[in-house]
Structure formats: C-alpha cells, structure tokens
Amino acid sequence: MRSARTRRCVRALLAVLITAAVAVPLSAAARPRIPAPPPADLAPVTAGTLTKAYAANRANAELASRMAEAHGDRRRAAADHALADPSRSLLAFDGRGAGRATEVFGDLVAADTVAILIPGSDTSxxxxxxxxxxxxALHRSLTRNAPAERRTAVIAWLGYTTPRTVSTTAATTERAEEAAPVLREFVADLRTITGPAAHVTLLCHSYGSVVCGRAAAGLDVEDLVLLGSPGTGADSAEDLGTRARVWAARGADDWVAEVPHTEIDLFGTTLGFGTDPMSPTFGAHVFPAGPGGHSDYFKPHSQSLTNITRITLNQEGEVPHD
Incomplete structure (x- = not known):
C-alpha cells in the first residue's frame, strides 16, 4: 500500500494537472517581452476627470500598439490598437508584459448599478x-432588462497578471494574493466616482474567484458571484469575511467540477483552493447556470447570463436556486 504521504502527493499532482485546465483552454506559448510605454501618469480619477482619463489611456494604448508593431508583434499591436479606438472607455491601461486594462461599458458616473468582471487564467x-x-454581453443584457429608472455600467477589470493556463501557478493562490490588495483599492476608488449608494456586484470567473476570495474581507460590494470556481481558499462563505451576498454557479458541462476541492501542503507550497463553492457546506446561494461549459457564463441569452443579470440588478427574488 502507498503511504498516506504518497497518496497526498499524487492528489496534489492531480490537482495541478486538472486545475491547469480550469480556465478557457488556450495556447500555453510563452509571453514575449513586448516593448510598451509606462502607464499614463494620471492623478486619482474622479467623476470630473473620467473623460480625460479615458482619453489619456487610449493614447497610451495607441502608442503601445505602434511599439508592438515596430517590434514585429502584430497580434499585440492589433489588440492595443483596438483598445485605443475612440469608442472605448479605458479607466486604466498598461501594455507592458502580459498587459493590464480596465474598461468601462456604460456611463459610470450616472450608474446606480455596477458590475465588475474579474477574469481567470490566461487572460491578457x-x-x-x-x-x-x-x-x-453583460452590459447589453443589463441595458435590456433594467427598469427604466435604473442606469447600469459594467467594468472589465484585468487588473492583475493572471496565471498561465498550463502552469503550477494556476494551482496556487500566489497570483491571487498579489491581486487582492489591488482589487480592494480599485473598488474603494470606484466609490469616489459612483458614490456610496451604487449597487456593486463582483463577478468572479474561474481563477478570478480565488482573487475575489482573497480580496473579499472588507470589500465594499453588495454581491459576490463565483462562476466556474475551483474554490476560493476559504472553507465557507462566512469565512470570506464579506458583508456581500455570496452566490455560486457552475455550468453542467464545466469541467471545473473535476478539480479536486482540497488544499494540500507540498514542500511548503499550498496547492488547491479548498471547499467547493457549490457545496451546501460552503453556504453560498447556488443558482442554475444551464448546460454551458467553462467559457459560456456570459453567452448571450443563456440561463447563466439571465441569472447573473438578475443578481446584478438586485432582483434576488427572481433568481432560481439549485
């Protein structure tokens, strides 16, 4: 018989292999060092300086695009150029390395309902x-379903360097620990733009739910939604230390269900993210996400997007429970 330690090691390695696939499966090609300017030098953004910040970050993205083109990286040049389009509202942009960006959909100053999307692995x-x-897709759904008097906005927050899909980093909380204080600061700064009365929902996908779990304590949001989560690093919703309502959903075809929900200490490194947020013992409000897979939570007209929209609009009574 194998020793208990051997069994734990096998389980740990299994967790690494499976967790490496919990985000949308993409190429694991190395990220090249692409030249880019430092972020625009801006004072803290307020409601009055939001338009100026958008313009400065678009200009920075266009400069990054030209530098990437000169470097011979047409893919990054095209991505940066798209973000520099006059129609885009960039609250932040950093073209260095894998890159970071924060984009706003809708009128953030007028919004009384705000959703923040936190992405998972291999998002760059x-x-x-x-x-x-x-x-x-979420912003369109909110606009279509919000009562006439409601004003909505969505923020795509790529504010951290996500782990690569195929890497041991995707099985640890290292990147989440780095991202958590950045996310807390972002939400606090956001309140200076929207005001304290805005209903803010955090939508955390895949490894992004690990980030949200690490940032949750004291985070000024009303709802925290875990989508396709491999775990949060907490044993229960109560252990997250948040005043927000905690929700969880997983599509029927989402292979994140195969991730071992455990935490294992292997040579001083903790692998895995603990209790399954879908488990009754975790204590989240579990809602149906339909038949979709790991990348389908925001698919237009899907059951998952419908329920996410209801949660964001504070229509709790219309959200069915699994």
Whole structure:
C-alpha cells in the first residue's frame, strides 16, 4: 500500500494537472517581452476627470500598439490598437508584459448599478477580445432588462497578471494574493466616482474567484458571484469575511467540477483552493447556470447570463436556486 504521504502527493499532482485546465483552454506559448510605454501618469480619477482619463489611456494604448508593431508583434499591436479606438472607455491601461486594462461599458458616473468582471487564467492583452465580449454581453443584457429608472455600467477589470493556463501557478493562490490588495483599492476608488449608494456586484470567473476570495474581507460590494470556481481558499462563505451576498454557479458541462476541492501542503507550497463553492457546506446561494461549459457564463441569452443579470440588478427574488 502507498503511504498516506504518497497518496497526498499524487492528489496534489492531480490537482495541478486538472486545475491547469480550469480556465478557457488556450495556447500555453510563452509571453514575449513586448516593448510598451509606462502607464499614463494620471492623478486619482474622479467623476470630473473620467473623460480625460479615458482619453489619456487610449493614447497610451495607441502608442503601445505602434511599439508592438515596430517590434514585429502584430497580434499585440492589433489588440492595443483596438483598445485605443475612440469608442472605448479605458479607466486604466498598461501594455507592458502580459498587459493590464480596465474598461468601462456604460456611463459610470450616472450608474446606480455596477458590475465588475474579474477574469481567470490566461487572460491578457493578447486574449482580451474574449474578455471584452463577455463584458459587452453583460452590459447589453443589463441595458435590456433594467427598469427604466435604473442606469447600469459594467467594468472589465484585468487588473492583475493572471496565471498561465498550463502552469503550477494556476494551482496556487500566489497570483491571487498579489491581486487582492489591488482589487480592494480599485473598488474603494470606484466609490469616489459612483458614490456610496451604487449597487456593486463582483463577478468572479474561474481563477478570478480565488482573487475575489482573497480580496473579499472588507470589500465594499453588495454581491459576490463565483462562476466556474475551483474554490476560493476559504472553507465557507462566512469565512470570506464579506458583508456581500455570496452566490455560486457552475455550468453542467464545466469541467471545473473535476478539480479536486482540497488544499494540500507540498514542500511548503499550498496547492488547491479548498471547499467547493457549490457545496451546501460552503453556504453560498447556488443558482442554475444551464448546460454551458467553462467559457459560456456570459453567452448571450443563456440561463447563466439571465441569472447573473438578475443578481446584478438586485432582483434576488427572481433568481432560481439549485
């Protein structure tokens, strides 16, 4: 018989292999060092300076695009150029490395309902188009379903360097620990633009739910939604230390269900993210996400997007429970 330690090691390695696939499966090609300017030097953004910030970040994205083109990276040049379009509202942009961007959909100053999307593994400027489509689909759904007196906005927050899909980093909380204080600061700063009365919902996909779990304590949001989550690093919703309502959903075809929901200490590194948020013992409000897979939560007209829209609009009574 194998020793208990051997069994734990096998389980840990299994967790690494499976968790490496919990985000949308993409190429694991190395991210090249692409030249880019430092972020625009801006004072803290307020409601009055929002338009100026959008313009400065678009200009920075266009400069990054030209530098990437000169470097011979047409893919990054095209991604940066798309973000520099006059129609885009960039609250933040950093073209260095894998890249970071924060994009607003809708009128953030007028909004009384705001959703913030937190992405999972392998989301970068190179793959940003997929993240953009998810945020745009949510904004369209909110606009279509909000009562006439409600004003909505969506924020796509790529504010951290996500782990690569095929890597041991995707099985640890390292990147989430780095991202958590950045997310807390962002939400606090957001309140200076929207005001304290805005209803803010955090939508956390895949590894993004690990980020949200690490940031949750004291986070000034009304709802925290875990989508396709491998775990949060907490044993229960109560252990997250948040005043927000905690929700969880998983599509019927989402292979994140196969991730071992455990935490294992292997040579000083903790692998895995603990209790399954879909488990009754975790204590989240579990709602149906339909038949979709790991990348389908924001698919237009899907059951998952319908229920996410209801939660964001504070229509709790219309959300069915699994």
């Amino acid at each position: 400027l190179d793959t940003y188009g997929r993240f953009h489509r998810a945020a745009d």
